[in-house]
Amino acid sequence: MDTDGGRRVFHRLGPSGSSDNGGMKQQKVCYHWRQGKCNRNPCFFLHHELPAVANGTSKRAHQGFGADDNRGGGIRRSGNYYFSNMPERVQSLPGSSGSAGSRTFKKIEKLCNHWVQGNCRYGDNCKYLHQWSTGDCFSLLTPLEGHQQVVTGITLPSGSDKLYTGSQDETVRIWDCQSGQLVGVVNLGGAIGCMISEGPWIFVGLTNLVKAWNIQTSLDLSLNGPVGQVYSLVVGNDLLFAGVQEGTILAWKFNVATNCFEPAASLKGHTLAVVTLVVGANRVYSGSMDHSIKVWSLETLQCLQTLTEHIDVVMSLLCWEQFLLSASLDKTVKVWAATENGNLEVTFTHNEEHGLLTLFGMHDSEAKPVLLCSCNDNSVRAYDLPSFSERGKIFSKKEVRSIQIGPGGLFFTGDGSGQVTVWKWSAETTTAS
Structure with missing residues (x-):
């Protein structure tokens, strides 16, 4: 952190100049930014993805699937965002059905009430049925x-x-x-x-x-x-x-x-x-x-x-x-x-x-x-x-x-x-x- 006229300036677009624990705290991607709704200015976390490491995966991936769930920069296990970022091996589990781009998932055998009323915004991606019979x-x-x-x-x-x-x-x-x-x-x-x-x-x-x-x-x-x-x-x-x-x-x-x-x-x-x-x-x-x-x-x-x-x-x-x-x-x-x-x-x-x-x-x-x-x-x-x-x-x-x-x-x-x-x-x- 630098000071400029008494104001604190956070370096959120690049790695910290320090390798101590204080610097590492800044090297987490802002999950609000990932969802397109970060309103912090300045923000304590990164507004870009972490660079790839030698094996082609991000540093975060080495921490294990969902390892950061209980930390400030981790992905929350809720909403469509978490589902859309599941590994490919999880998206294509045997016995699943339905598709959304590269994703596949099993439909819940229950009628979508929004579809019945003509206003479901999920379309083919909806987890509920958009049909009157199976x-x-x-x-x-x-x-x-x-x-x-x-x-x-x-x-x-x-x-x-x-x-x-x-x-x-x-x-x-x-x-x-x-x-x-x-x-x-x-x-x-x-x-x-x-x-x-x-x-x-x-x-x-x-x-x-x-x-x-x-x-x-x-x-x-x-x-x-x-x-x-x-x-x-x-x-x-x-x-x-x-x-x-x-x-x-x-x-x-x-x-x-x-x-x-x-x-x-x-x-x-x-x-x-x-x-x-x-x-x-x-x-x-x-x-x-x-x-x-x-x-x-x-x-x-x-x-x-x-x-x-x-x-x-x-x-x-x-x-x-x-x-x-x-x-x-x-x-x-x-x-x-x-x-x-x-x-x-x-x-x-x-x-x-x-x-x-x-x-x-x-x-x-x-x-x-x-x-x-x-x-x-x-x-x-x-x-x-x-x-x-x-x-x-x-x-x-x-x-x-x-x-x-x-x-x-x-x-x-x-x-x-x-x-x-x-x-x-x-x-x-x-x-x-």
Whole structure:
């Protein structure tokens, strides 16, 4: 350091004239300067890189990778700057993917929120996904926008060229399957908890009510009896079953003579809301917020067994061949099979990192069964059965509550933002039994 009129002058552009420790303290490159934002004038550290030594590497490199991290002139282990200055051998680790110039890195399998909003400034260098799916078994065709709240039902009635979607925004929207255009909106005056179709009939679960209308005859009926929101509907053995908020399962049978649905039974046993129903093997299976699954005889409507292996809400049930599959917020999919005495027992448990919301089954182009599992991290996993080998993932703005298959390899997802998305498999698919 020299003095000039009482002012201190630091020699920061060249080596110090002294080789003692005091001189060496000045031979460190300013990391603020490296980042282009040093505002010290004068600065105690160098505003240029250190000269190369005999073997072609800088003096700093001899100190080891990251040796200066805890010192004033070292590189901090944070931000893009540290990543961009990693040695080449670190940048190209086996199994990494993605690229940014000479760098390669593994993408985090999570949707970039900034990209969804159209303002991610990292582009291809972003560590998060800028795509709506992974894997090569399906691709996004088009979004169907219009619903303002979570989509709770998607259905294609038999003999119709229209797609019907129901939402908690109290509307059913009708879409033309050829053009994808909205052709009608029906306001039902209440949040829609579920929606299915059977033949020409469409059934909609509302609060204290089930609406039924026939798209061929335009017959519009109201089925009274539920107490609270109707969360699930299923048809079996000429009966319509409804899972209700109070924990009951109501059943109606259509009377051709009177041209209306008449109450047939009330199945009681669950202590909390029944949120999922499925029919298979001459049984009705019900999943509830009380964490249990009940097995009912489709003929006698008596409870045959109560399954209590889940430790959180049973959100979805699916019958596949001789198995029952159940999905829960406890982050598991359980596969059940009948023992010699006819009771169901868990034969396999698949674990996820997040709670599960919806199961849906279909077949791929080789007639192999594929299971779609919607999780509450806004993703849907596609698995081969019975191996549970992952085929790919679908990402959405919010959690997917509804999945439905269409003709020609199409299928549909409806999420919590109100968006319905049309997807296409790589080849034609059919619904799993």
